[in-house]
Amino acid sequence: MSGLQSLRLVRVSAVSGRRILAARVISFIAALAVGAVVLAACGFDPLHLGTQILKKSLGSRFGLEDLGLLLTPLILTGLAVTVMMKIGLWNIGADGQFYIGAFAATAIGLFVKGPEPAMLVLCFIAGAAGGALWILVPTLARAYGKVDEIITTLLLNFVALLLVYYVATGPWRDRTTGTVASTGRVPYEMPDFFGSLHWGFVIALIAPVLFGLLLRYTKWGYEIRLTGANPEAAHYAGIPVRRRMIAIMLLSGAIAGLAGMLEVTGTVHRLQGGISNNYGYLGVMVAVLARGSPVGVIAGAALMAIILNAGIILQTQGLTTAAVLALTGLIMMFTAVADQFAHYRLVRALPQAAAATATG
Amino acid sequence: MTDIPALAPFEQPVIALERIGKVFPGVIANADVDFDLRAGEIHALLGENGAGKSTLMNILTGIYRPDSGRILLDGVAQTFNSPVEAIAAGIGMVHQHFKLVRAFTVAENVHLGWKETPRLASAQVLEARTRELSERYGLAVRAEARIDELSAGEQQRVEILRVLARQARVLILDEPTAVLTPSEARTLFKALRAFKAAGNSVIFISHKLDEVLEISDRVTVLRGGRKVVTEATANCTTTKLAQLMVGREMVLGGLREAMKPRDEPGRVVISLEDVSAADDRGRAGLIEASLPVRAGEILGIAGVAGNGQRELSEILTGVRKPTSGRVLIEGVAMEDPSPALFLDIGVGHIPEDRLRSGVAPSLSVSDNAVLRAYTEPPIAQGILFKPGAADTLAREIAADAEVTLPSLRTPIRNLSGGNQQRLVARREMRIARLAIVAAYPSRGLDVGAISTLLRYLIDLRNAGVAVVLISEELSELFDVTDRIAVMFKGRVMGLFETKDADLETVGLLMGGQTKQATAPTVEAA
Numbered sequence: 107m108s109g110l111q112s113l114r115l116v117r118v119s120a121v122s123g124r125r126i127l128a129a130r131v132i133s134f135i136a137a138l139a140v141g142a143v144v145l146a147a148c149g150f151d152p153l154h155l156g157t158q159i160l161k162k163s164l165g166s167r168f169g170l171e172d173l174g175l176l177l178t179p180l181i182l183t184g185l186a187v188t189v190m191m192k193i194g195l196w197n198i199g200a201d202g203q204f205y206i207g208a209f210a211a212t213a214i215g216l217f218v219k220g221p222e223p224a225m226l227v228l229c230f231i232a233g234a235a236g237g238a239l240w241i242l243v244p245t246l247a248r249a250y251g252k253v254d255e256i257i258t259t260l261l262l263n264f265v266a267l268l269l270v271y272y273v274a275t276g277p278w279r280d281r282t283t284g285t286v287a288s289t290g291r292v293p294y295e296m297p298d299f300f301g302s303l304h305w306g307f308v309i310a311l312i313a314p315v316l317f318g319l320l321l322r323y324t325k326w327g328y329e330i331r332l333t334g335a336n337p338e339a340a341h342y343a344g345i346p347v348r349r350r351m352i353a354i355m356l357l358s359g360a361i362a363g364l365a366g367m368l369e370v371t372g373t374v375h376r377l378q379g380g381i382s383n384n385y386g387y388l389g390v391m392v393a394v395l396a397r398g399s400p401v402g403v404i405a406g407a408a409l410m411a412i413i414l415n416a417g418i419i420l421q422t423q424g425l426t427t428a429a430v431l432a433l434t435g436l437i438m439m440f441t442a443v444a445d446q447f448a449h450y451r452l453v454r455a456l457p458q459a460a461a462a463t464a465t466g
Numbered sequence: 467m468t469d470i471p472a473l474a475p476f477e478q479p480v481i482a483l484e485r486i487g488k489v490f491p492g493v494i495a496n497a498d499v500d501f502d503l504r505a506g507e508i509h510a511l512l513g514e515n516g517a518g519k520s521t522l523m524n525i526l527t528g529i530y531r532p533d534s535g536r537i538l539l540d541g542v543a544q545t546f547n548s549p550v551e552a553i554a555a556g557i558g559m560v561h562q563h564f565k566l567v568r569a570f571t572v573a574e575n576v577h578l579g580w581k582e583t584p585r586l587a588s589a590q591v592l593e594a595r596t597r598e599l600s601e602r603y604g605l606a607v608r609a610e611a612r613i614d615e616l617s618a619g620e621q622q623r624v625e626i627l628r629v630l631a632r633q634a635r636v637l638i639l640d641e642p643t644a645v646l647t648p649s650e651a652r653t654l655f656k657a658l659r660a661f662k663a664a665g666n667s668v669i670f671i672s673h674k675l676d677e678v679l680e681i682s683d684r685v686t687v688l689r690g691g692r693k694v695v696t697e698a699t700a701n702c703t704t705t706k707l708a709q710l711m712v713g714r715e716m717v718l719g720g721l722r723e724a725m726k727p728r729d730e731p732g733r734v735v736i737s738l739e740d741v742s743a744a745d746d747r748g749r750a751g752l753i754e755a756s757l758p759v760r761a762g763e764i765l766g767i768a769g770v771a772g773n774g775q776r777e778l779s780e781i782l783t784g785v786r787k788p789t790s791g792r793v794l795i796e797g798v799a800m801e802d803p804s805p806a807l808f809l810d811i812g813v814g815h816i817p818e819d820r821l822r823s824g825v826a827p828s829l830s831v832s833d834n835a836v837l838r839a840y841t842e843p844p845i846a847q848g849i850l851f852k853p854g855a856a857d858t859l860a861r862e863i864a865a866d867a868e869v870t871l872p873s874l875r876t877p878i879r880n881l882s883g884g885n886q887q888r889l890v891a892r893r894e895m896r897i898a899r900l901a902i903v904a905a906y907p908s909r910g911l912d913v914g915a916i917s918t919l920l921r922y923l924i925d926l927r928n929a930g931v932a933v934v935l936i937s938e939e940l941s942e943l944f945d946v947t948d949r950i951a952v953m954f955k956g957r958v959m960g961l962f963e964t965k966d967a968d969l970e971t972v973g974l975l976m977g978g979q980t981k982q983a984t985a986p987t988v989e990a991a
Contacts, residue, residue: 328840328851331833335826342785342815342823343837344806 115450125448126397133444137437155423159416167301172418173411174303175373179204180407181310182365183389184396186237189317190255190358191398193334193351199244199259200362201386202266203237207363208370209270210236212377215292215370216278225294229367237363238356240266245355249348255355263386271379278377288378296372306368311404313361318400330354362386388414391438397445413437478541480505480636480667481526481557486535488521490880494691495521499535501686501693503636508658508668510682510699512675514711514884514914518691519671523638527552527559550579558629559638564621566613572596573609576628596627603630604660606653618771619650626657637661638669643677644909647770647976648940655681673911675704687711711914721920721945725764726928728948732760734797735900735932736782736813741791743777751777753956754791759901759932764923766947766964767936769976771906774956775936776818779905782934783815784808785823809838812899816891816907818936824890827879831871834878835860835889838897867892868918884911888919895922901932908942920946940969954978 142152163169183200190197197203210232218225244258278289296304321327333340333350340347365385374381388410395406417430479502488496496518503509513519524530526537528546536543539555546552549559566575573592576599577583584591589610596609605623613621622642629637637658643651658668658681672678678685678699685702687694687710694710736759745751752774759765759782767775780786781793784803792799795811808815817824825834836845836856844855857874864871867888869881878886891907904923908916924946927933937943943950943964950967952959952975959975 322853323851324849325840325846325851326849328833328836331829332826332837335829336823338823339826339837342783342805342817344804344809 115452117449117451121448126445129444129448130441133440133447134437137440140440141433141436150423150425155420158423159419162419163412163415169415171301171303173415174300174307176411176414177407178304178307178310178372179365179369179383179385180388180392180410181404182313182368183362183385184392184403184407184410185314185317185389185400186358186362186365187389187393188314188396188398188400188403189354189361191334191393192321192330193354194337195248195351195355196256196390197241197259197355197358197362198256198390199241199262199359199386200365200389201382201384202259202263203240203359203362204366204369204382204386205263205266205270206236206240207233207366208377208381209266209273209366210363211367211370212278212289212292215294216290222294226296226371229294229371230364233363233367233370234360235363237366238360240363241355241359245352245359248355249352267379267382270377270381274378280376288376291375292370292377294371295375296368302373304368304372306372309364309368313364314400314403321400326350362389395441477504479503479538480540482538482541483522483526484536484538486522486525486537487533488518488525488530489533496525496532496691499688499691499693501696503667503669504684505635505667506662506665507683508662508670508681510670510672510678510685511688512672512678512685512707512711513688517688517711519688520640521691522688523559523640523669523671527557527638553629553632553634556633556635557638558632558634558636560622560625560629560640560642562640562644564625566621566624568613570613571609572607572611572613572616572624575613575624576609576631578628580632582632599627599631603627603657605630605657617650618645619647619653622646622650622654623657630661635666636669637666638671640671641673642670643672643674645771648973649977651677675707678707679704708914721917721924724921724924724928725946725948728762732762732930732932734758735761735795737794737797738781739792739794741781741788741793743781743786743788745777751956752781752788755781755956755958756791757951757958757961759934760948761900761932762927762930763948764927764933764935764946766943766950767934767953768940768943768950768972769938769953771818771938773953775905775953777956778953779815779818779903779934779936782901782903783813785815785817809897812897812901814838814894814896814898814902814904816887816894816902816904818905818909820886820890821879825878825886828877830875831864831878831881831889832856832860832874835863835893838893863889863892863896884915887911888915891919891922895926898926898931901934902926903934903936905936906938907935908937908939916942940972943972944969952976 142156145152145155163173183204186200186203187197211229214225214229214232218228220228240262241259244253244255244262247253247258248255274288280288280290282290296306298304299308321331329340329345329350332343333345333347337347340350366382369381369385370377392403392406392410395409396402413434417434420430420433421427481503483499483501486496486499486501499518499522501522511519511522521530525532528548528551537545544555546555552558567578570578571589571593573589573596576596577592593609596607600607600609605627607620607623607627608616613624616624622645626637642654646654658670662668670678670682679702682699684696685699685707686696687707689711738755738757740754740756741752742750742754743752755774755778757765757778767778769775777786781788784805784807787803793803794800800807821827825837832853833856836859839845839859840851840856845852845859860874869885869888871881878889881889887907887909888911891904894902894904902923907919907923911919920942923933923935935943935947944967947964949961950964950972951961952972954975955978959978962972
């Protein structure tokens with residue numbers, strides 16, 4: 107009998123957050139190691155690339171600004187997905203809601219004149235309302251027709267994308283500078299507080315904390331948690347399950363829409379076709395990384411932002427986009443594997459089996 | 467057949483568990499448990515909820531790994547990594563919740579995952595093989611029927627046949643009679659005795675003391691994860707076993723005496739008039755039921771589970787909407803009965819399937835404890851929810867329910883089924899000002915807890931609360947109810963004053979048969 111036979115993997119159902127974290131740190135390092143080997147084999151110097159990334163992202167003021175600008179939409183879309191996960195549903199349409207939020211804010215910016223602070227508030231409301239409106243049909247279909255929200259929210263992304271492309275290259279096209287792919291500049295801007303980093307970042311940081319507090323310290327939050335954990339028990343407790351579901355879905359859409367609004371008024375200042383930068387889809391990944399924890403969304407988004415930022419830096423060092431995407435995918439895959447592995451524990455087989463190994 | 471098998475003391479046990487230990491986070495499930503099973507015996511495993519019976523058997527069959535101790539099979543140390551390995555070694559377990567494929571036929575289920583199943587066999591061949599097995603082991607099953615169509619008793623026979631077909635010589639049954647009618651239980655016992663007579667062994671897990679005394683040769687009692695004693699059944703009495711199980715003197719009986727005599731029927735607080743309701747699949751679950759629920763009375767609902775009791779209890783608490791008929795509260799017909807309405811007027815509800823509808827398994831004990839109280843102070847303050855106040859109430863409920871908790875933050879699914887049941891029961895009793903509907907409240911509880919629970923229901927009754935007690939235990943119903951209604955296939959078959967009812971009439975009605983002689987029926991409402 108070999109020693110290996112006396113060891114066995116056992117699956118445990120409940121895993122502590124600390125275990126998950128440890129597994130992820132290990133997997134992250136492992137992914138970097140694999141990436142480094144491949145890069146070295148292709149003739150790059152992984153160590154040099156690594157130091158470049160650190161220097162240019164975390165080690166410089168501009169790098170930190172960029173990180174903050176990436177973080178803002180990622181936190182909000184990640185939160186949008188997490189909010190819906192809390193009631194047991196998936197919002198795959200954060201991208202579309204982001205577009206419509208940006209679209210609505212741009213509409214206010216281009217066509218309504220007024221003092222900037224008031225207009226920003228109006229943009230804020232329009233962005234959130236736009237996002238909520240964009241998820242309204244999937245919400246009603248889900249609440250009254252039990253139509254799978256994953257499909258409906260996803261499909262509306264393409265509608266939103268095409269709508270924005272149409273207005274950005276057509277009716278709202280910038281005719282003064284002659285660009286063909288974007289609208290004119292939105293005159294109202296979120297004020298900056300750290301280089302190019304605007305107050306939207308602070309809003310993004312506060313939102314998950316606020317939502318976490320709502321869940322924990324309000325009756326409404328309790329009802330959401332109960333409904334998400336067991337809708338039948340919620341019905342039994344007298345909670346209007348359908349109404350809560352509708353509220354949460356609209357909130358989720360509003361948060362994604364807000365992300366779009368902040369992107370227009372804080373970062374890009376114009377509406378253009380690629381403005382979502384896939385933030386909506388990345389938000390799904392952020393939410394999965396956060397494992398349903400609203401505050402965890404900030405950490406998940408931070409990891410995602412660092413990876414994306416590193417990708418941009420790597421491109422300046424001569425790597426192709428495809429290679430960068432492959433590296434990103436590698437890290438994500440390792441993380442997913444780590445989450446699964448954290449559920450397993452290596453245990454020694456029965457004592458007498460071990461004893462038999464020792465004596466025999 | 468009642469004598470203890472004559473066994474030489476040196477004869478080797480079929481199975482010996484030595485100093486088995488198993489710890490789950492925060493709970494010691496088993497500690498230093500010794501257990502042995504002889505050839506040709508029925509060995510009962512008795513214990514309160516959370517005493518570690520199921521854990522011990524799950525270790526034996528390879529579902530769990532013990533943290534310490536060893537398993538000897540015919541004197542040789544053995545570890546099973548899965549139930550498949552256990553059954554290959556001749557040890558098969560029939561779980562409380564059947565593990566059959568509902569859309570498959572009996573024959574298909576028997577042959578599923580069995581190495582002796584012929585490849586490329588037609589349905590006819592499988593059915594013929596099943597019929598032959600059914601005859602050989604004396605277990606009547608309909609080989610061609612789909613599991614969906616079978617009663618719980620028939621499903622259990624399929625499970626047992628599955629195990630026996632694989633040449634099991636040790637059969638483990640977890641609470642086998644919980645889902646059976648009395649006559650089905652008798653059939654089961656007959657089959658077990660025949661199995662034993664062929665030199666095989668049975669481990670029989672049960673809460674029901676009289677059954678243990680009837681069927682077993684030896685009894686092992688577990689308490690708090692440890693073995694208390696192994697004793698020949700012939701030396702045991704109900705009182706002695708109950709005492710060993712709970713570790714203190716049990717006061718059984720005396721329940722009837724605790725019921726305050728009533729001079730006249732209580733006022734009708736909830737009343738159903740020709741109420742019909744659909745079940746979860748949209749079929750007729752409850753059919754034209756008329757039933758008055760009276761204050762200060764315990765109304766028993768007798769019947770084999772699945773004959774409309776679930777629908778009835780949900781109608782009585784607003785969880786399910788009637789498709790026709792009227793629900794009256796204090797004589798007033800309700801336009802749109804809802805759970806919130808019944809909660810407002812003080813109707814508690816211990817649902818039959820607590821994991822499905824009574825609790826949110828992934829939420830903490832504290833969150834689950836306040837499910838009925840979160841809208842009112844001190845837990846709610848305006849729109850706020852106060853976790854601290856929730857913890858306080860949770861601690862109170864746990865103390866009342868005599869449940870010791872590892873932590874209030876533990877998800878409630880980590881508690882044993884019995885402890886969940888106790889917490890839910892206490893939670894619901896707290897709010898039952900007008901009425902309480904208790905569906906199988908004693909299911910999964912041990913004698914001690916059942917007696918405590920029934921006593922609380924009697925206290926509520928004496929205080930003027932209307933109590934509806936849905937149960938399969940006729941003895942329990944005859945012990946504590948004022949009236950008994952019998953349900954069969956969604957219909958209320960009859961309503962009796964308990965003191966005028968006789969066991970035979972009720973038993974026949976449970977099976978859908980009415981006695982030729984007219985039973986003393988009390989007119990509804």
